[in-house]
Each structure stands twice: as structure tokens, then as C-alpha cells.
Amino acid sequence: xxxxxxxxxxxxxxxxxxxxxxxxxxxxxxxxxxxxxxxxxxxxxxxxxxxxxxxxxxxxxxxxxxxxxxxxxxxxxxxxxxxxxxxxxxxxxxxxxxxxxxxxxxxxxxxxxxxxxxxxxxxxxxxxxxxxxxxxx
Numbered sequence: 001x002x003x004x005x006x007x008x009x010x011x012x013x014x015x016x017x018x019x020x021x022x023x024x025x026x027x028x029x030x031x032x033x034x035x036x037x038x039x040x041x042x043x044x045x046x047x048x049x050x051x052x053x054x055x056x057x058x059x060x061x062x063x064x065x066x067x068x069x070x071x072x073x074x075x076x077x078x079x080x081x082x083x084x085x086x087x088x089x090x091x092x093x094x095x096x097x098x099x100x101x102x103x104x105x106x107x108x109x110x111x112x113x114x115x116x117x118x119x120x121x122x123x124x125x126x127x128x129x130x131x132x133x134x135x136x137x
Contacts, residue, residue, distance in 0.1 A: 021131060025124060025127065025128050025131070028120050028123060028124050029120060029121065029123075029124025029125070029128065030124075032116075032117075032120050033117050033120040033121050033124070034117075035117075036113045036114070036116040036117035036120060037049065037053060037113070037114065037117040039110070039113040040052070040110045040111065040112075040113035040114030040116075040117060041110070041114075042110070043106050043107070043109050043110030043113060044106065044107045044108075044109070044110025044111050044113075044114070045107075045110070047090055047093075048090065048107070048110065048111050048114060049110065049111070049113070049114035049117075051086065051087055051090045052087070052111065052114040052115055052117075052118050053114065053117065053118060055083060055087075055118055056118065056121055056122070058076075058079060058080070058083055059118060059119075059121075059122045060121075060122045060125055060126065061076070062076060062080070062122075063122040063123065063126055064122075064126050067126060
């Protein structure tokens with residue numbers, strides 16, 4: 001209840017360009033993210049996309065560091081290597097399960113969708129935070 005007056009003041013101040021930006025952010029960060037994630041799970045089963053989406057806590061700092069380097073890459077190297085190893089192990093097991101070429105194509109498309117979902121969410125978080133930071137100053 002305390003936030004409502006603060007929020008209404010800012011909502012009323014939004015321009016049509018702001019509303020377009022809000023719609024664009026919502027489309028990428030929510031609609032496309034869940035569309036890609038659901039497609040990835042349907043096409044390649046649950047383990048692969050689940051592991052990929054489990055990378056979200058790491059991808060946000062990596063993408064943020066690419067945008068505006070605040071950490072030395074050495075600091076991120078060991079966690080990145082550990083996660084890449086885990087991805088290879090899980091997906092290696094899944095790859096062995098696939099017998100037919102069609103299954104491999106389906107799995108590849110599913111994993112591509114999972115990685116597309118993985119790209120959507122950090123992009124959304126970083127761009128949204130930067131936009132809101134500029135908006136609320």
C-alpha cells in the first residue's frame with residue numbers, strides 16, 4: 001500500500017516511447033523466454049534445457065561484465081569452466097541416449113531453443129535494470 005502513490009506518480013509520467021519500451025522488454029523477457037524454454041523442453045526432453053536454464057545465475061554477471069566490465073575475467077574463469085564441464089557431462093549422457101538422426105536433429109533444435117531462452121533472460125534483466133535506473137533518477 002505504501003508503494004502505490006510512488007508507483008502511480010511514475011506510471012503517469014511514462015511517455016508513449018516508455019510504454020513501447022515496456023512492451024518490448026516484456027515480449028523478450030517473458031513471452032520469448034518462455035516460448036523458447038517450452039519449445040526446448042518439448043523437443044529435447046527435460047534434462048538438457050534444465051541444465052542450460054540453470055546457467056542463468058552465471059549468465060547475468062557474464063553478460064553484464066561484457067556490457068560494462070567491472071570484474072576481471074580471471075574471477076569468472078573457474079566458475080565458467082566448472083559449469084561448462086557440467087553441461088558437457090549432462091549433454092554427453094543425453095547425446096548417448098539419442099539413436100536416430102531425427103532424434104539428434106530434434107535434440108539439437110531443443111537445445112538451441114534452450115540457449116535462446118538463456119540469452120533472452122539476461123538481456124532482459126540487464127537492459128531493464130539500465131532503463132529503470134535512468135527512468136527513476
